[in-house]
Amino acid sequence: MKKSDSxxxxxxxxxxxxxxxxxxxxxxxxxxxxxxxxxxxVAAAREVHDGDVVFAGTGLPMLAIALAQLTTAPTxxxxxxxxxxxxxxxxxxxxxxxxxxxYQASIASGLMDVFGQLQRGVVDLAFLGGAEIDKxxxxxxxxxxxxxxxxxxxxxxxxxxxxxxxxSKRTVFIMVQEKRRFKENVDYITSPGWxxxxxxxxxxxxKKEVYGRGFRGGPSAVISDMGVFYFxxxxxxxxxxxxxxxxxxQVRENCSFDLNISRVRGETAPPTYEELELLYQRxxxxxxxxx
Amino acid sequence: xxxxxxxxxxEAIACIPDGSCLTFSGFTIWRRPMxxxxxxxxxxxxxxxxxxxxxxxxxxxxxxxxxxxxxxxCWIGHELYGKLGANxxxxxxxxxxxxxDYSHVHMLYRLAAGSMGLPYLPTYASLGTDxxxxxxxxxxxxxxRDGSHPKIPKKKYEIVExxxxxxxLLHIPASNPDWCIAYVQMVGEEGTVRIEGQIYSDVExxxxxxxxxxIAENIVPEEYIRxxxxxxxxxxxxxxxxxxxxxxxxxxxxxxxxxxxGDFIKKLYQASRTEEGMQSWLDEWVxxxxxHATYLNKLGVTHLESLRANPxxxxxxxxxxxxxx
Numbered sequence: 127m128k129k130s131d132s133x134x135x136x137x138x139x140x141x142x143x144x145x146x147x148x149x150x151x152x153x154x155x156x157x158x159x160x161x162x163x164x165x166x167x168v169a170a171a172r173e174v175h176d177g178d179v180v181f182a183g184t185g186l187p188m189l190a191i192a193l194a195q196l197t198t199a200p201t202x203x204x205x206x207x208x209x210x211x212x213x214x215x216x217x218x219x220x221x222x223x224x225x226x227x228x229y230q231a232s233i234a235s236g237l238m239d240v241f242g243q244l245q246r247g248v249v250d251l252a253f254l255g256g257a258e259i260d261k262x263x264x265x266x267x268x269x270x271x272x273x274x275x276x277x278x279x280x281x282x283x284x285x286x287x288x289x290x291x292x293x294s295k296r297t298v299f300i301m302v303q304e305k306r307r308f309k310e311n312v313d314y315i316t317s318p319g320w321x322x323x324x325x326x327x328x329x330x331x332x333k334k335e336v337y338g339r340g341f342r343g344g345p346s347a348v349i350s351d352m353g354v355f356y357f358x359x360x361x362x363x364x365x366x367x368x369x370x371x372x373x374x375x376q377v378r379e380n381c382s383f384d385l386n387i388s389r390v391r392g393e394t395a396p397p398t399y400e401e402l403e404l405l406y407q408r409x410x411x412x413x414x415x416x417x
Numbered sequence: 418x419x420x421x422x423x424x425x426x427x428e429a430i431a432c433i434p435d436g437s438c439l440t441f442s443g444f445t446i447w448r449r450p451m452x453x454x455x456x457x458x459x460x461x462x463x464x465x466x467x468x469x470x471x472x473x474x475x476x477x478x479x480x481x482x483x484x485x486x487x488x489x490x491c492w493i494g495h496e497l498y499g500k501l502g503a504n505x506x507x508x509x510x511x512x513x514x515x516x517x518d519y520s521h522v523h524m525l526y527r528l529a530a531g532s533m534g535l536p537y538l539p540t541y542a543s544l545g546t547d548x549x550x551x552x553x554x555x556x557x558x559x560x561x562r563d564g565s566h567p568k569i570p571k572k573k574y575e576i577v578e579x580x581x582x583x584x585x586l587l588h589i590p591a592s593n594p595d596w597c598i599a600y601v602q603m604v605g606e607e608g609t610v611r612i613e614g615q616i617y618s619d620v621e622x623x624x625x626x627x628x629x630x631x632i633a634e635n636i637v638p639e640e641y642i643r644x645x646x647x648x649x650x651x652x653x654x655x656x657x658x659x660x661x662x663x664x665x666x667x668x669x670x671x672x673x674x675x676x677x678x679g680d681f682i683k684k685l686y687q688a689s690r691t692e693e694g695m696q697s698w699l700d701e702w703v704x705x706x707x708x709h710a711t712y713l714n715k716l717g718v719t720h721l722e723s724l725r726a727n728p729x730x731x732x733x734x735x736x737x738x739x740x741x742x
Contacts, residue, residue, distance in 0.1 A: 322545030338584030340541025412739030
């Protein structure tokens, strides 16, 4: 069966259960009927366009891509960083190296293949996270405070975050919203946003200038537990929608930089009952990321 | 053709001198040569220099046991089961470990260049980041790039003009570690390696290293593994020693063989958050354990069986992973 034939009926083949589910997008859950993490997963899933080639990492991105494939993006292809391409897992993977990622994959390869695809420019969208972000989408996952031969507070390091943010056409960051995390300047630029240092001088220039022929795109959205942010023509973050229960002023108060709230369109659409059911019954029935 | 030698794990690890440069198979908490990590700790190796595409439970443990002097990589942690490499963080923050940060692609290309006998590879990855900040070249700052260290390149990287097309590219120096210790599902008696599932960066790591120890779940007749050569990745002449040791990747997982032991790693991570906790964990699970058989007996057959992969799926569907079931 061709997945693209499915229209409003979701071809369930991807989750291997062979049932069809009708989705009525108007049945929104009311405030209080969903958890903040549910909205994060749903908002992230809505960033996936049907047909996208998506690079996903561990955690919420796994929920987002699985939900998107079950709803609005049935022909999206998922690549996991450790080397699985277009898997059709029947059990949610817990990390990108997980054997579950390769279930019914078109190929199980390795990093040279999938990072090569990324550098080649075939990846449309990637989901990433981080400890700190600035208004240009520069992200830190390496160290807090002073860096150097003796760091003040060591974090995990870049992993693929820096490469993926560098070379995907669009990236979406899923972040915890706190004043100390949405910063004027991040302590260490692990992952390149729209205005980046050009070495050896370190002068801030546009990402396009640094990447030249290697330019593919950059950060397109940030989804926090308070709102959804996009980037304007100058590569600066602005608030697009506010999650139910918050005001745009509250979001700005939880930002260290001067957040642009002049373009807010309104409230983030809550999860539909169908999306919640899919998340809890089909995507993560074990309660791995959704306790 | 080099002839591969089949030896025991303690014999293989005894071949690795203090100060060696090491790399490993696997990805974060999958297919790591954990039995070899325990043995390196038992044999009290010192001043090891790790060059790895990414770190994980194995390297954080080796660092926690005080075996490592330099770590060059891009990431360390235990995925869902521990958000940090707590030993690495503690040692780095105390100035007891040298950390050199590259990106995932950079580390991959360092070993890929090494595996092809090239001095460097070009890439666009992670331009415009602090990974390339000249002030953050820690090995350079500490005087290790003077050319007297054969496994440390004289420059962390170079940004070079693309003479074919114009523009700029990053050149990442090759790495050829002294040893690769790999855990795989299957190896032939003559050293032919078969990796099942995602191969991660194992081919690059194995081929880049000067000497290779392959620890396999099974050593099989060479005739068997050669029936389907398209399923194999590494020829025997690029392997030095082979060791047969079932469950040698525990607590990390092995596609088609067993699940990552998440509860075990969670406890290890909790212990690793303090020096005292780490030392008592090492005492219980490494120093007091003379060999791999004793380790498996301590884990117990019921526990191990819960992790065993369902052959149709490639992973265990017996193990409880989430909070609901």
